[in-house]
Amino acid sequence: MRAGDTPLAFRAIGLSKVYRTGETEVHALRGVDLEIAAGDVLVLLGPSGSGKSTLLNIMGGLDRPTGGQVFFEGEELTGLDDAGLTRFRRSHVGFIFQFYNLIPSLTAEENVRLVTDIAERPLDPLAALELVGLGDRRTHYPAQLSGGEQQRVAVARAIAKQPEVLLCDEPTGALDSATGVRVLEALVRVNHELGTTLVIITHNSGIAAIADKVLHFLDGRIARIETNDNPVDPAGIVW
Numbered sequence: 001m002r003a004g005d006t007p008l009a010f011r012a013i014g015l016s017k018v019y020r021t022g023e024t025e026v027h028a029l030r031g032v033d034l035e036i037a038a039g040d041v042l043v044l045l046g047p048s049g050s051g052k053s054t055l056l057n058i059m060g061g062l063d064r065p066t067g068g069q070v071f072f073e074g075e076e077l078t079g080l081d082d083a084g085l086t087r088f089r090r091s092h093v094g095f096i097f098q099f100y101n102l103i104p105s106l107t108a109e110e111n112v113r114l115v116t117d118i119a120e121r122p123l124d125p126l127a128a129l130e131l132v133g134l135g136d137r138r139t140h141y142p143a144q145l146s147g148g149e150q151q152r153v154a155v156a157r158a159i160a161k162q163p164e165v166l167l168c169d170e171p172t173g174a175l176d177s178a179t180g181v182r183v184l185e186a187l188v189r190v191n192h193e194l195g196t197t198l199v200i201i202t203h204n205s206g207i208a209a210i211a212d213k214v215l216h217f218l219d220g221r222i223a224r225i226e227t228n229d230n231p232v233d234p235a236g237i238v239w
């Protein structure tokens with residue numbers, strides 16, 4: 001924690017990631033330093049291949065850097081073994097991806113219950129669905145829901161274990177603007193009501209307007225950090 005300041009969710013120091021495939025080396029991250037305050041909404045923008053997903057995956061404990069350190073609430077993730085990283089993910093992180101990965105044979109509520117049955121301090125599954133505006137669709141199967149509704153079930157499932165952080169990789173990438181806005185509204189509501197730190201990767205620069213901070217990636221580095229003093233409501237985004 002920094003004296004007199006908001007506690008930090010993440011701190012990264014000199015992060016690098018090199019992927020080696022045969023003779024080829026790809027430098028996906030080239031010395032990333034970063035601090036993310038707890039409760040902030042961050043949007044990550046940048047060209048394809050600039051390192052956004054690599055950073056997200058390292059913060060989520062899905063991958064390890066080649067060099068540098070990452071801390072979550074003061075604990076060094078880069079010092080954890082595989083079992084420690086699994087525990088970290090299970091207790092602290094929710095993931096949202098472009099494709100919702102719901103189980104087709106289970107209802108919306110049953111999809112959420114899969115997580116709440118094994119979580120330490122779960123939300124009630126119905127409360128999680130209500131938070132994303134889908135309380136009345138609890139008995140619907142994924143095939144009976146629109147893409148945006150399925151993604152909101154995925155958000156309910158991700159938040160049902162009350163993670164401190166939600167890491168979202170192109171959460172609206174498969175959606176049209178109206179349904180994309182509904183998904184972003186659900187995410188922002190989670191941030192406001194539960195204080196969950198949000199990190200959102202997108203190719204849609206309009207979405208940056210909802211963020212407290214916007215990280216602009218270029219060639220494995222954070223080229224620029226923009227601070228928004230007045231983040232807009234998702235309904236006000238120019239898509």
Ligand SMILES: Nc1ncnc2c1ncn2[C@@H]1O[C@H](COP(=O)(O)OP(=O)(O)OP(=O)(O)O)[C@@H](O)[C@H]1O
Pocket residue numbers: 019020021026027028046047048049050051052053054055217
């Ligand atoms: N498993 C892997 N093996 C080899 N190279 C990889 C691997 N994963 C990513 N890369 C490479 O690392 C670089 C950064 O990829 P990353 O997915 O982080 O970029 P990104 O900014 O998220 O791109 P996009 O916006 O297209 O998702 C790219 O050149 C990519 O091809």
